[in-house]
């Protein structure tokens with residue numbers, strides 16, 4: 692379902708895209724995190740790709 696409301700879109704985009712994903716367990720971590728909150732791994736990757744459809 693495409694989001695048309697720009698306010699909702701911004702909120703959704705920031706929540707969905709501005710996160711760090713753990714390469715080990717796949718958990719979402721807050722932006723700026725240096726280690727996974729679930730498995731304590733430091734193997735995180737940023738999830739910031741173009742905001743197309745949410």
Ligand SMILES: [Zn+2]
Nearest residue numbers: 713716727730
């Ligand atoms: Zn993890």
